[in-house]
Amino acid sequence: MAPQIVVDGLTKSYRVAERDAGVAGAVRGLFRRRYRTVEALRSVSFTLEAGELLGFIGPNGAGKSTTIKILSGILRPTSGRVMIDGLVPYEDRIAHVGRIGVVFGQRTQLWWDLPVVEGFDLLRDIYRVDPARYRRTRDELVALLGLEKLLGQPVRQLSLGQRMRAEIAAALLHEPRLLFLDEPTIGLDAPAKLAVRQFVGRLNRERGVTVLLTTHDMHDIEALAQRVIVIGNGVVLADTPFERLRAEGLADLGPEVDPERETMAIEEVVARFYAHHGAAEI
Amino acid sequence: MDPFRPYLAAFAARFQLTLQYRTAAIAGFGTQCWWGVIKIMVLAAFFAGSPGRQPISLEHVVTYTWLGQAFLIFLPWNGDPDVAEMVRSGAVAYDRLRPIDTHGWWYARALAWTTARVAPRAALMFAFAALVLPLVGLGRWSLRPPADLPAAALFALSIAGVALLSASIVVLINVIIVATLDDRGANLLVAPFSNLLSGSIVPLALFPDWLRPALRLQPFAGLVDTPFRIYFGDMAGWQALGGIGLQLGWAVLLAGLGRWWVGRVMDRLQVQGG
Amino acid sequence: MDALRLYGRYTAASIRGQMRYPASFLMTSFGAFLATAADAVGLWVLFAHFHHIHGWGFGEIAVFYGTVGTAFALTDAATRGFDVFGDFFVRTGAFDRLLLRPRTTVLQLLGHELRLSRIGRLAQAVLMLLIGLSLVHLQWSPRAAILLLAAVAGGMALFAGLLILQATLAFWTVESLEIANILTYGGVQAAEYPLDVYAAWFRNFLIFVVPIGCIAYFPVVGALGRHDPLGAPDWVLFASPAAGFAFLGVALWVWGFGVRHYASTGS
Numbered sequence: 001m002a003p004q005i006v007v008d009g010l011t012k013s014y015r016v017a018e019r020d021a022g023v024a025g026a027v028r029g030l031f032r033r034r035y036r037t038v039e040a041l042r043s044v045s046f047t048l049e050a051g052e053l054l055g056f057i058g059p060n061g062a063g064k065s066t067t068i069k070i071l072s073g074i075l076r077p078t079s080g081r082v083m084i085d086g087l088v089p090y091e092d093r094i095a096h097v098g099r100i101g102v103v104f105g106q107r108t109q110l111w112w113d114l115p116v117v118e119g120f121d122l123l124r125d126i127y128r129v130d131p132a133r134y135r136r137t138r139d140e141l142v143a144l145l146g147l148e149k150l151l152g153q154p155v156r157q158l159s160l161g162q163r164m165r166a167e168i169a170a171a172l173l174h175e176p177r178l179l180f181l182d183e184p185t186i187g188l189d190a191p192a193k194l195a196v197r198q199f200v201g202r203l204n205r206e207r208g209v210t211v212l213l214t215t216h217d218m219h220d221i222e223a224l225a226q227r228v229i230v231i232g233n234g235v236v237l238a239d240t241p242f243e244r245l246r247a248e249g250l251a252d253l254g255p256e257v258d259p260e261r262e263t264m265a266i267e268e269v270v271a272r273f274y275a276h277h278g279a280a281e282i
Numbered sequence: 283m284d285p286f287r288p289y290l291a292a293f294a295a296r297f298q299l300t301l302q303y304r305t306a307a308i309a310g311f312g313t314q315c316w317w318g319v320i321k322i323m324v325l326a327a328f329f330a331g332s333p334g335r336q337p338i339s340l341e342h343v344v345t346y347t348w349l350g351q352a353f354l355i356f357l358p359w360n361g362d363p364d365v366a367e368m369v370r371s372g373a374v375a376y377d378r379l380r381p382i383d384t385h386g387w388w389y390a391r392a393l394a395w396t397t398a399r400v401a402p403r404a405a406l407m408f409a410f411a412a413l414v415l416p417l418v419g420l421g422r423w424s425l426r427p428p429a430d431l432p433a434a435a436l437f438a439l440s441i442a443g444v445a446l447l448s449a450s451i452v453v454l455i456n457v458i459i460v461a462t463l464d465d466r467g468a469n470l471l472v473a474p475f476s477n478l479l480s481g482s483i484v485p486l487a488l489f490p491d492w493l494r495p496a497l498r499l500q501p502f503a504g505l506v507d508t509p510f511r512i513y514f515g516d517m518a519g520w521q522a523l524g525g526i527g528l529q530l531g532w533a534v535l536l537a538g539l540g541r542w543w544v545g546r547v548m549d550r551l552q553v554q555g556g
Numbered sequence: 557m558d559a560l561r562l563y564g565r566y567t568a569a570s571i572r573g574q575m576r577y578p579a580s581f582l583m584t585s586f587g588a589f590l591a592t593a594a595d596a597v598g599l600w601v602l603f604a605h606f607h608h609i610h611g612w613g614f615g616e617i618a619v620f621y622g623t624v625g626t627a628f629a630l631t632d633a634a635t636r637g638f639d640v641f642g643d644f645f646v647r648t649g650a651f652d653r654l655l656l657r658p659r660t661t662v663l664q665l666l667g668h669e670l671r672l673s674r675i676g677r678l679a680q681a682v683l684m685l686l687i688g689l690s691l692v693h694l695q696w697s698p699r700a701a702i703l704l705l706a707a708v709a710g711g712m713a714l715f716a717g718l719l720i721l722q723a724t725l726a727f728w729t730v731e732s733l734e735i736a737n738i739l740t741y742g743g744v745q746a747a748e749y750p751l752d753v754y755a756a757w758f759r760n761f762l763i764f765v766v767p768i769g770c771i772a773y774f775p776v777v778g779a780l781g782r783h784d785p786l787g788a789p790d791w792v793l794f795a796s797p798a799a800g801f802a803f804l805g806v807a808l809w810v811w812g813f814g815v816r817h818y819a820s821t822g823s
Contacts (some may be wrong), residue, residue: 044623069652073655073656074652074656074819075819075820076657076816076819076820090819093655093659094659094660095655097655097657097658098658100654100656104653107648107649107650107653108654109653111573113573113576114569114572114573118572120570121565122565122566124560125561125562125565126657126659126664127657127658128558128658142598146735179607188720203765216763267813288584303730305729307727309725310724313742316742317742317745319758320742320745320746320754323753323755323758324609324753324754327609327610327749328602328606328609329606329607330610331608331609331610331611332606332607344740410607410750414626416715425812452729462583464577464580464583470583470584470587470588470590471583471586471587471590472585472593472596473587473591474590474592474593474594475590475594475595477591477595477598478594478597478598483597483598484598484601484602485592485593488601488605489601490601490604490605490696496793521813538578
C-alpha cells in the first residue's frame with residue numbers, strides 16, 4: 001500500500017525585512033528596506049505509513065514548524081513535493097484539512113468566551129459531522145479525557161492542562177485519520193503530561209490514527225515515538241527508531257567515556273547530537 | 283535628565299518603532315487626501331449656495347481642512363492599543379513591576395505613538411496640499427501658507443500644545459479602558475466628542491453664534507480649532523497666546539486628572555489581582 | 557444552504573457570548589450611537605448655517621445619510637472578523653487555524669462575531685432616515701420601497717467589499733491600517749451628499765471605480781421621485797445597486813489572491 005504521507009525534497013525560503021538600530025536606522029527604514037533570505041528548509045524528505053507514530057525533533061528554528069505547516073496545508077513550499085492520502089495539502093486545502101486534526105500547544109482553537117461543549121458543537125457544524133456520530137464520538141472523548149466537569153465552562157476559565165485535554169478532544173471530533181501534535185505537553189504538570197501521552201498512545205495503537213508529534217520534551221518521545229526524525233539546519237539529520245537515536249547521539253563520545261553513557265540524561269544525548277551536526281539553535 | 287530617563291527612553295523606543303510602519307503612513311495619507319477632497323467639495327458647494335460674508339472664508343476653510351487632515355492623528359479616538367492589549371491579555375498588573383510612574387510611562391508612550399504617526403503624514407500632506415496642488419493649477423484648493431512669520435511661530439507652539447493635550451486625553455482613555463477592563467467601550471465614547479467639539483467635522487466658526495463662546499473654551503477646541511485659527515491669523519498676538527495657554531492648561535488639567543485616576547485604578551487592581 | 561446554516565450557528569454562538577457581558581454591550585452600543593450622532597449634529601450645524609446645498613435641503617440629505625448609514629451599520633455588524641483581521645488573525649497567527657478548517661476563510665471570518673453593539677449606529681441611521689423621509693413628505697409606493705431596499709442591499713455588498721479589501725491588505729502589512737476607518741467611513745461620508753455636489757472627476761470615481769454613488773445616489777434619487785440632476789435614465793436608478801455586488805465580487809477575488817500570498821510566505 002502506498003505511504004500515507006510522502007515528502008520529497010521540500011524547500012522553503014523566506015524574505016525577512018531587516019532594520020538598523022537607532023533613530024537614524026528607523027528613519028532610513030522609511031525609505032528603503034533591506035531584506036535577507038532565510039532558508040527554513042533546505043531539503044526535507046521522508047515517508048510515513050498509515051498508523052505510524054512519528055516524533056519530530058530538532059532545535060528551535062530548525063524547520064520543524066515549517067514542515068508541519070506545509071504538511072497541514074497552510075504554507076506553500078518553495079519547491080518539493082508533498083502528498084498526503086493522495087492530496088497535495090496546500091492545493092486541496094479544504095478537502096485535506098477536513099481529514100486531519102491539528103493541536104497547537106501554544107494556541108487554542110476553541111472560542112475563548114464559549115463553554116467547551118458549545119465550541120465542540122460549532123466544530124461539529126464546521127466539519128459537517130453527522131449529529132448522531134458526533135454525539136458518540138464526543139461522549140467517548142469526554143470520557144477518555146475526563147472532560148465531564150469542564151463542558152459547561154468557558155474556555156478562558158480552564159487551566160492549561162484542562163485546556164489541552166479539551167483541545168485534543170476538539171481536534172478529534174471529526175475522527176481524522178491523521179493527527180498533528182505541536183508541543184502538546186508544553187506547560188503541563190506531570191499528571192497532565194501523563195494523561196496526554198497515554199491518550200495519544202492508545203489512539204495510535206487501538207484506533208490506528210497516524211500521529212505526527214513535534215516536541216521538545218524528550219520524555220514525550222520516549223513514551224510514544226516508535227520512530228524519530230531529527231530536523232536541523234533545514235535538513236533531516238536522522239530518521240531512525242528511537243533506540244538508535246540514543247546510540248547515534250553517543251557515538252561521538254568514543255569508548256573512553258563508557259560509565260557516562262548509561263546515566264546521561266536523554267536531553268544531554270540529544271543536545272550532543274544537535275551540536276555534533278552543527279544544528280544548535282541560531 | 284536622569285529622573286526622566288525611563289520616560290525619554292520609552293518615548294524614543296515607541297517613536298522609532300511607530301515610524302517603521304511606513305506603509306500605514308502612506309496608506310493613511312492617501313485616504314486622508316481623499317477625505318480632505320470630499321470635505322472641501324462639500325463645503326465649497328455649501329459656500330457657493332450662500333453668497334455674502336461668512337464667519338470664515340472659503341479660502342480659510344480649505345486651509346483648515348487640509349491642516350485637519352495633516353494633523354488628524356492628534357485627534358484622540360482610541361486609547362493606546364498596547365494598553366488595550368494588556369487588558370485583553372490580563373497583563374496590566376505587570377506594568378506595575380516596573381520602577382516607573384505609570385501615568386508618566388503611558389504619557390510618554392502615547393506621545394510617541396501619536397507624534398510618530400503624525401510626522402510622516404503631516405509632511406506628506408503639506409507636500410501635497412501646499413506644494414503639489416498649486417503646481418497643477420489647483421491653487422484655489424491648496425493649503426495656504428501661514429498668515430505671517432509670527433503666526434507660523436505661534437502655530438508651531440500651538441501644535442506642540444496639541445500633541446501634549448492629545449496625549450493627556452489618550453492616557454485618560456487608557457485609564458477608562460483599564461478601569462472597566464474593557465477595550466471597546468471606552469474607545470467609542472471619546473471619539474464623537476473629539477470629532478465634533480474640536481471643530482474637525484465642522485469648523486467651530488460655523489456653529490450657531492450662541493454656542494460659540496462655550497465651544498471655544500472646552501478642551502477639545504484646542505486640538506483643531508485653536509491651532510488652525512492661529513495659522514491663518516484669525517487668532518493673533520495675545521489672543522493666540524491665550525489660546526495656547528488654554529490648550530496647555532487643559533493638557534495639564536487632564537493629565538492631572540489622569541494621574542489621580544490611574545493611582546486609584548491601579549490600587550484597586552492590586553487588591554483584586556488585575 | 558449548508559453555509560448559511562453554519563453562519564446561523566456562528567451568529568447564535570456569538571450573540572450568546574456577547575450577552576454574557578451586558579454592560580460592555582450597552583456601553584459600546586451607546587458609544588456607537590454617539591459617534592454617528594456627532595456626524596449628524598455636524599450635518600445639522602452646516603444646514604443651520606447654510607440652509608441648503610445645491611438645491612438639496614436637510615430632509616433629502618438625511619435620507620441619503622440614513623440609507624447609507626443603515627447599509628453600513630448592518631455590514632459593520634457582520635464583518636468584525638475582517639475589521640480585526642490584521643491584529644487578531646494575521647499578527648497572532650490565528651489565521652492558520654482558519655486555514656486548518658474545511659471551510660472557506662470568508663465564511664469563517666463572517667462568523668467570527670456579529671457585533672451587537674452596532675445597534676447603536678443602526679438606530680441612529682434609521683432615525684435619520686425616518687426624519688428625512690418625514691421632512692420630504694415622501695409619496696410611498698412599491699417603487700420607492702424597492703429602490704430604498706435595493707440601495708441598502710447594494711450598499712451592504714459594497715461596504716463588505718471595501719472591508720474585505722482592507723483586510724486583504726493585512727496580508728502584506730501586519731500593522732492595522734487606518735485606511736479602513738477612513739475609506740469606509742469616508743465612503744459613507746461621501747455618499748451622504750448627492751453626487752451633483754462633487755466635481756465631475758470625483759463623481760465618476762464614485763460611480764465607476766468605487767461605486768458608492770451607485771448604491772446611494774441613484775436609487776435614493778429614484779425613491780425620492782426627483783429627477784436626477786445628472787440626467788441618468790430611469791433604468792440606471794434601478795440597476796445601479798448591482799454595482800455594489802460587482803464590487804464585492806472583485807474584493808473576494810483579491811482576497812483569494814491574498815490568502816495564496818499568505819500561504820506562500822507564512823506568518
